[in-house]
Amino acid sequence: xxxxxxxxxxxxxxxxxxxxxxxxxxxxxxxxxxxxxxxxxxxxxxxxxxxxxxxxxxxxxxxxxxxxxxxxxxxxxxxxxxxxxxxxxxxxxxxxxxxxxxxxxxxxxxxxxxxxxxxxxxxxxxxxxxxxxxxxxxx
Amino acid sequence: xxxxxxxxxxxxxxxxxxxxxxxxxxxxxxxxxxxxxxxxxxxxxxxxxxxxxxxxxxxxxxxxxxxxxxxxxxxxxxxxxxxxxxxxxxxxxxxxxxxxxxxxxxxxxxxxxxxxxxxxxxxxxxxxxxxxxxxxxxxxxxxxxxxxxxxxxxxxxxxxxxxxxxx
Numbered sequence: 001x002x003x004x005x006x007x008x009x010x011x012x013x014x015x016x017x018x019x020x021x022x023x024x025x026x027x028x029x030x031x032x033x034x035x036x037x038x039x040x041x042x043x044x045x046x047x048x049x050x051x052x053x054x055x056x057x058x059x060x061x062x063x064x065x066x067x068x069x070x071x072x073x074x075x076x077x078x079x080x081x082x083x084x085x086x087x088x089x090x091x092x093x094x095x096x097x098x099x100x101x102x103x104x105x106x107x108x109x110x111x112x113x114x115x116x117x118x119x120x121x122x123x124x125x126x127x128x129x130x131x132x133x134x135x136x137x138x139x
Numbered sequence: 140x141x142x143x144x145x146x147x148x149x150x151x152x153x154x155x156x157x158x159x160x161x162x163x164x165x166x167x168x169x170x171x172x173x174x175x176x177x178x179x180x181x182x183x184x185x186x187x188x189x190x191x192x193x194x195x196x197x198x199x200x201x202x203x204x205x206x207x208x209x210x211x212x213x214x215x216x217x218x219x220x221x222x223x224x225x226x227x228x229x230x231x232x233x234x235x236x237x238x239x240x241x242x243x244x245x246x247x248x249x250x251x252x253x254x255x256x257x258x259x260x261x262x263x264x265x266x267x268x269x270x271x272x273x274x275x276x277x278x279x280x281x282x283x284x285x286x287x288x289x290x291x292x293x294x295x296x297x298x299x300x301x302x303x304x305x306x
Binding site: 012013014015016017018019039040041042043044045046050051052053054056057058059060061064077078079080081082083084085088 | 163168190191192193199203208210214242246247249250253
């Protein structure tokens with residue numbers, strides 16, 4: 001995973017590209033991906049705040065990337081993902097997610113993630129999830 | 140005896156209110172989500188598009204699209220349930236909604252269970268409001284593709300209900 005360029009990873013995922021995601025860091029079970037504010041992603045027109053689902057998509061992509069960057073990982077899929085929305089993301093600001101794959105078993109990877117806007121001290125959302133985990137076969 | 144309201148008036152009122160509610164959410168339009176209505180029952184429809192793919196090798200719909208679809212379905216269902224009585228009593232006129240959009244519930248948390256791969260075709264979802272109080276609500280959503288009984292995802296979310304301006 002770490003051998004391919006960071007943006008190749010995003011470009012291979014049509015929906016990550018549709019949301020304008022940028023992969024900023026990747027390796028050893030950690031990933032950082034950001035997404036711009038865009039009027040098309042707004043959930044509540046009264047406030048201009050990005051829809052929770054778009055933040056969820058960012059967290060899911062970042063979680064999957066973190067799993068794939070774990071040594072020997074081959075493919076992954078989300079089993080479940082729970083998001084807690086702490087506060088509304090500020091309209092006009094980028095949202096950055098950081099995910100960490102903190103434990104793996106033979107078949108499962110456990111991930112936690114946080115997302116923030118320009119105010120990096122106050123998370124917009126946090127997430128925890130379980131992902132499928134497949135390793136390279138070592139003959 | 141009061142004559143029942145003509146059926147076309149009833150349909151027009153409900154369809155206009157639903158359309159106004161859904162059209163106000165840009166992200167629902169971006170994903171291509173539409174709503175079908177039978178009486179007060181809503182079915183969310185996600186029209187397949189190539190941009191919704193997450194894993195091109197399978198190909199499969201992106202998990203984030205599925206989470207988004209379910210969350211949109213939950214928020215619209217909850218808003219619809221919240222508006223229904225005022226709409227039916229005539230207290231809320233759908234013609235006035237576009238100018239004065241109802242405040243939407245805010246998501247507290249949302250938990251998605253991915254049961255099967257999302258195939259590259261249309262998907263459907265129905266949400267059920269399990270509890271709706273003055274302040275909080277709990278909503279469950281089920282989504283399927285070809286068979287109603289073979290769910291490909293389900294979710295539970297908690298929401299803060301919008302408060303009126305004087306609170």
